[in-house]
Amino acid sequence: MKKPINPEKIRKFETMRKPLNLQDAIKEANRCLLCHDAPCNKGCPAGTDPARFIRQIRFYNFKGAARTIRNNNAMGSVCSFLCPVEKLCEKECSVLALEDPININGLQRFAWEYGKNNGIEKQYKGNQNQGNVAIIGAGPAGMSCAAELAKMDYKVTIFEKEEESGGVAKWNIPDFRITKEAVDYDLSNLKDLGVEIIYNKKIESQNEIPKMLNNGYQSVFLASGISEAYELKLFEEYSNTTNYSAFLRDVKTKHNEIDLKGKNVAIIGGGSVAIDSATSAAALGAKKVYLISLEHLDELPADKEEIKIARLMNIVFKAGSQITDVISTDNEITGLKGIEIEWIEQGKFNSENARQIDGTEFSLNVDLVIQAIGTRSGKEINKTIPGLITKGNGIVIINENRETNIPGVFAGGDVISTGATVVQAIGDGKNAAKAIDNFIKKGGR
Amino acid sequence: MLQKLSITSLRKEEDKMRAKADLSVNFCGIEFENPFCLSSSPVSNAYEMCARAFDAGWGGIVYKTLGMESTFKIVMPSPRLNAYNYGDKRFVGLQNAEQISDRNIADNIKDIALLKKQYPNKVLISSIMGFNDQDWETLAKMSEDAGANMLELNFSCPQMAIKTAGHRIGQDYESVANFTSIVKKACKIPVMAKMTPNITNMLPVALAAKEGGADAISAINTIKAITDIDIDNFTPLPNIKGHSAATGFSGPSVKPVALRFISDMYNSKKLDLPLSAIGGIETWIDALHFILMGGTTLQVTTAVLRYGYRIIEDMIEGLSDYMIERNINSLDEILGKAAGKIVDPADFNTQYQVVSVIDEEKCIGCGQCYISCHDGANQAIKFDPETRKASVDEERCVGCMLCKHVCPVWDCVSYREVDTKVDKHAAIF
Numbered sequence: 069m070k071k072p073i074n075p076e077k078i079r080k081f082e083t084m085r086k087p088l089n090l091q092d093a094i095k096e097a098n099r100c101l102l103c104h105d106a107p108c109n110k111g112c113p114a115g116t117d118p119a120r121f122i123r124q125i126r127f128y129n130f131k132g133a134a135r136t137i138r139n140n141n142a143m144g145s146v147c148s149f150l151c152p153v154e155k156l157c158e159k160e161c162s163v164l165a166l167e168d169p170i171n172i173n174g175l176q177r178f179a180w181e182y183g184k185n186n187g188i189e190k191q192y193k194g195n196q197n198q199g200n201v202a203i204i205g206a207g208p209a210g211m212s213c214a215a216e217l218a219k220m221d222y223k224v225t226i227f228e229k230e231e232e233s234g235g236v237a238k239w240n241i242p243d244f245r246i247t248k249e250a251v252d253y254d255l256s257n258l259k260d261l262g263v264e265i266i267y268n269k270k271i272e273s274q275n276e277i278p279k280m281l282n283n284g285y286q287s288v289f290l291a292s293g294i295s296e297a298y299e300l301k302l303f304e305e306y307s308n309t310t311n312y313s314a315f316l317r318d319v320k321t322k323h324n325e326i327d328l329k330g331k332n333v334a335i336i337g338g339g340s341v342a343i344d345s346a347t348s349a350a351a352l353g354a355k356k357v358y359l360i361s362l363e364h365l366d367e368l369p370a371d372k373e374e375i376k377i378a379r380l381m382n383i384v385f386k387a388g389s390q391i392t393d394v395i396s397t398d399n400e401i402t403g404l405k406g407i408e409i410e411w412i413e414q415g416k417f418n419s420e421n422a423r424q425i426d427g428t429e430f431s432l433n434v435d436l437v438i439q440a441i442g443t444r445s446g447k448e449i450n451k452t453i454p455g456l457i458t459k460g461n462g463i464v465i466i467n468e469n470r471e472t473n474i475p476g477v478f479a480g481g482d483v484i485s486t487g488a489t490v491v492q493a494i495g496d497g498k499n500a501a502k503a504i505d506n507f508i509k510k511g512g513r
Numbered sequence: 514m515l516q517k518l519s520i521t522s523l524r525k526e527e528d529k530m531r532a533k534a535d536l537s538v539n540f541c542g543i544e545f546e547n548p549f550c551l552s553s554s555p556v557s558n559a560y561e562m563c564a565r566a567f568d569a570g571w572g573g574i575v576y577k578t579l580g581m582e583s584t585f586k587i588v589m590p591s592p593r594l595n596a597y598n599y600g601d602k603r604f605v606g607l608q609n610a611e612q613i614s615d616r617n618i619a620d621n622i623k624d625i626a627l628l629k630k631q632y633p634n635k636v637l638i639s640s641i642m643g644f645n646d647q648d649w650e651t652l653a654k655m656s657e658d659a660g661a662n663m664l665e666l667n668f669s670c671p672q673m674a675i676k677t678a679g680h681r682i683g684q685d686y687e688s689v690a691n692f693t694s695i696v697k698k699a700c701k702i703p704v705m706a707k708m709t710p711n712i713t714n715m716l717p718v719a720l721a722a723k724e725g726g727a728d729a730i731s732a733i734n735t736i737k738a739i740t741d742i743d744i745d746n747f748t749p750l751p752n753i754k755g756h757s758a759a760t761g762f763s764g765p766s767v768k769p770v771a772l773r774f775i776s777d778m779y780n781s782k783k784l785d786l787p788l789s790a791i792g793g794i795e796t797w798i799d800a801l802h803f804i805l806m807g808g809t810t811l812q813v814t815t816a817v818l819r820y821g822y823r824i825i826e827d828m829i830e831g832l833s834d835y836m837i838e839r840n841i842n843s844l845d846e847i848l849g850k851a852a853g854k855i856v857d858p859a860d861f862n863t864q865y866q867v868v869s870v871i872d873e874e875k876c877i878g879c880g881q882c883y884i885s886c887h888d889g890a891n892q893a894i895k896f897d898p899e900t901r902k903a904s905v906d907e908e909r910c911v912g913c914m915l916c917k918h919v920c921p922v923w924d925c926v927s928y929r930e931v932d933t934k935v936d937k938h939a940a941i942f
Binding site: 090091102123124127128129131132135186187189190191192 | 531795797924
């Protein structure tokens with residue numbers, strides 16, 4: 069049982085769903101079959117162990133549930149809001165064969181909030197005597213790696229370019245999808261573990277990471293995330309266009325100052341960030357919000373849950389269509405021309421494989437275009453270390469030990485695969501921590 | 514290649530930070546690391562199973578009842594279980610026609626000895642059932658020699674296929690006293706007598722066991738019951754080739770009955786023996802209820818039948834957190850704390866009267882309280898067909914709280930005290 073999404077809350081940028089109360093949580097946990105082999109666990113890239121925390125709730129061991137989440141997932145609170153559960157744990161849930169799957173992230177939110185509100189003990193501060201590790205970036209991958217290493221008694225320092233930590237959860241996910249408390253709580257737990265975070269520290273010169281490695285850090289974990297959003301050449305010359313990253317950051321930090329009333333907004337793209345942008349634009353009062361994607365509705369990379377939110381907010385889906393022309397006055401976009409497409413070959417969702425359908429041309433009046441078509445990582449990452457090998461558009465290459473070609477330098481999160489989810493980044497961080505521990509225990513560089 | 518992340522290794526980290534309460538109890542001079550025991554049943558059937566239960570964290574085990582196969586050979590009926598379901602809730606109770614152990618006695622004794630050797634700090638209690646005086650003596654000696662910490666005398670199995678054993682003995686005060694004293698003479702380890710609930714008053718039997726020298730009482734064994742009938746062939750279930758029997762019923766459904774018997778015995782000054790409480794325990798809250806009613810140790814089977822040994826983790830962690838939160842240093846501090854509040858209904862303070870209070874904000878308008886009060890109480894609930902909200906007519910309300918218990922919103926209905934000297938109150942007028 070999921071709590072309904074409240075569009076009024078979305079318009080106010082308040083959490084769109086009420087938390088499960090005690091009655092809801094007990095009922096929901098009682099629906100769980102407490103499976104022998106817990107397929108939900110296998111569906112969690114971060115190893116959060118949902119089977120265990122649901123069982124703990126089922127048997128009224130609420131603090132135990134909170135401990136399981138916090139201990140297994142350094143961003144367990146954030147994940148309870150952001151995880152695409154329908155593609156992960158809930159997709160694997162045995163109950164799905166009988167009825168709706170268990171509301172796993174709802175129970176996860178219930179549990180960590182219970183722990184926080186009922187005085188769960190602080191996490192154990194490590195001895196910090198196993199060595200020093202530097203982590204670049206205080207997002208999901210970096211924070212998760214830091215937590216694991218701290219628990220293994222390493223002294224961990226995170227260098228974060230922003231003035232606060234949390235990565236995308238802090239800067240890009242609109243307030244109606246996540247509470248500030250979730251981000252803050254995960255951070256406070258990390259601090260309890262003894263992790264030091266140095267803010268406003270951007271790695272700018274090629275010397276800095278080699279210097280870290282020569283000056284006391286046995287290993288460095290690169291988790292600096294995405295660097296910039298991809299923008300289309302088509303819109304290059306126009307002023308009233310932006311990318312999702314800049315837009316969502318503005319939404320996150322100053323939505324009170326953005327007024328889209330009476331405006332028509334077009335979002336280009338069909339993933340989670342496109343939906344977040346579209347929903348935010350609608351929440352900010354836009355007259356019409358169009359979401360234009362090559363993928364058809366059932367092919368959108370966004371979660372069904374996100375599409376549901378967009379529908380509640382009256383987003384107009386122009387799914388399965390392509391922009392053919394920009395209508396403009398001076399360098400201002402005033403409209404878009406588009407056409408519906410079909411795939412030449414099934415299963416390949418790119419423009420080369422799209423065939424335009426005659427007679428389906430359409431045009432839209434548009435005041436703002438938000439491009440949400442992925443990220444161009446890399447350009448910066450190459451500058452961080454001399455000789456770091458990346459591929460294609462700058463994705464850092466790691467081996468099966470999560471190590472880059474530079475000994476002692478590991479990488480995870482969006483720098484190794486753009487467009488991954490928060491929960492995958494957490495898994496990356498955890499695995500990297502294990503790898504870094506092995507590396508240092510074997511003598512290091 | 515990277516090793517797969519081990520969740521077990523991380524749990525140890527967690528253990529470092531959590532404050533853990535001391536759950537140990539002393540029962541008949543024996544130290545239990547926690548009060549949670551498996552009761553004598555299929556869950557404690559052999560070495561391999563008991564070892565896994567100890568590994569999972571159970572503090573003690575009452576081994577499945579031993580009998581002398583030379584006197585009576587056990588053959589289990591089949592099928593022998595039937596669940597009691599209510600609506601979509603399955604397994605709210607369980608009926609079984611299980612007999613005592615059908616394994617070879619020598620194998621069982623070997624297993625008990627091995628368990629004590631492998632788990633010297635865990636408590637192993639040997640449950641025995643004689644079919645005559647000699648059997649009781651032999652079984653007691655064999656168990657003690659094998660290293661059992663304690664004995665439990667099974668006077669209470671409600672479905673023994675032999676008429677000189679089980680709950681028939683448990684209703685016969687003289688036999689209980691006699692067999693207990695035979696066992697007491699045969700061994701030095703503490704002896705606990707297990708009571709049948711298939712009796713109006715448990716005290717005379719418990720007192721008979723005490724007279725025979727029992728050091729403790731365990732209760733309850735299962736309640737004789739019939740859980741279902743096949744309406745096509747008129748055969749009660751379990752259908753054992755055309756017949757069935759009223760046999761032992763257990764699980765969450767029997768907990769209220771068990772709490773009552775435990776409180777009866779805890780409140781008896783004459784009995785004054787430590788109690789091992791049994792009956793529908795599934796969670797730490799169930800366990801706590803029995804502790805508050807006077808159970809020093811606790812025994813569990815049906816919940817393990819359903820969920821496995823793993824439920825012990827949540828019992829331990831939940832009870833420990835409860836104690837830490839309330840600064841309870843040992844379970845002794847709260848033993849029997851609720852039992853003293855059980856009085857004879859003649860002693861109720863009837864000057865105290867309440868009326869229902871419905872939280873209009875929380876009311877979802879289903880009208881269940883209206884129906885129940887209208888047909889089952891004093892017609893004190895008003896239902897507004899326009900707003901679909903229920904409200905209380907305080908002059909008619911007798912404060913029975915039927916409305917609270919049928920309400921699907923758990924915290925919607927509460928009550929408040931009324932001044933019976935000033936307010937009109939339906940229960941008084």
